Amino acid sequence: MADAEAPTMIARFAWKLDTGFDDEICDEVCVDRLTGQEVVRYDAGDPANHNPAYGGWSKREYLARAGCDPDAEIDISQSKVTVSLKEAENHAFRKAAIAQREQEEAEAADLLDFLGDDASAFDFDDYRDGECDILAPALEKRGFTNVGFYMIEQDSFGPLVRGCRAVDPTGKSVRFFYG
Structure with missing residues (x-):
């Protein structure tokens, strides 16, 4: 995307791993970039929380069950959480790839x-x-x-x-x- 216009949109929800201070904690955390608030947290060390074979939910399911739209986007300028240019470019690339695949499948x-x-x-x-x-x-x-x-x-x-x-x-x- 070096020659293209800089992306302006980003996924509203950002996932990160929180390992805590003592390396005994390994939580998957989702933050709403629009508010800066945490919307989902679960123990990533327990497969029952994220592995479908053990009854776990996907990240999309966690967001949907929290009343959030997993595909929601916001303008980068609205984000209360720092967004790197590379992250914004990756989001734009992923969005374009999904649209291309959907078109090909149709x-x-x-x-x-x-x-x-x-x-x-x-x-x-x-x-x-x-x-x-x-x-x-x-x-x-x-x-x-x-x-x-x-x-x-x-x-x-x-x-x-x-x-x-x-x-x-x-x-x-x-x-x-x-x-």
């Missing part, structure tokens, strides 16, 4: 329909090899690069929906799904 097409006959040999029972040996080469044949697959939805039997991100021949990042 425009995603069914990969097997897109590939047509080139995907006819694909077998869901052997999806990993099929992605490497059939789907990715079929996309590359059409000029796509940086083809990568990821899980969108799964259950105990395996994938239900798989995603694919690639760069199209024009250099635009695009997404597909199948399942």
Whole structure:
């Protein structure tokens, strides 16, 4: 963002680790930058407080349960807490990346329909090899690069929906799904 205009917005809520004075305390603390007040604090040393496998909540859930909007932003000039330029740039970058991903996902097409006959040999029972040996080469044949697959939805039997991100021949990042 060196050539771009300096960012003016920042996330309203800032998380930090509070280790206390005696290193026996390790709390996760969220401060409202608008008021400078602490809104959430929990013992980060206890997995039951933050690990979903133990019934813990995510930081977003903690904020929502405290009546706060996890996506709220404020103008940097309103912050009662010091905000570095790097932090503001990272916030702007993250926000732009989320918007790009949401746009790509909204425009995603069914990969097997897109590939047509080139995907006819694909077998869901052997999806990993099929992605490497059939789907990715079929996309590359059409000029796509940086083809990568990821899980969108799964259950105990395996994938239900798989995603694919690639760069199209024009250099635009695009997404597909199948399942």
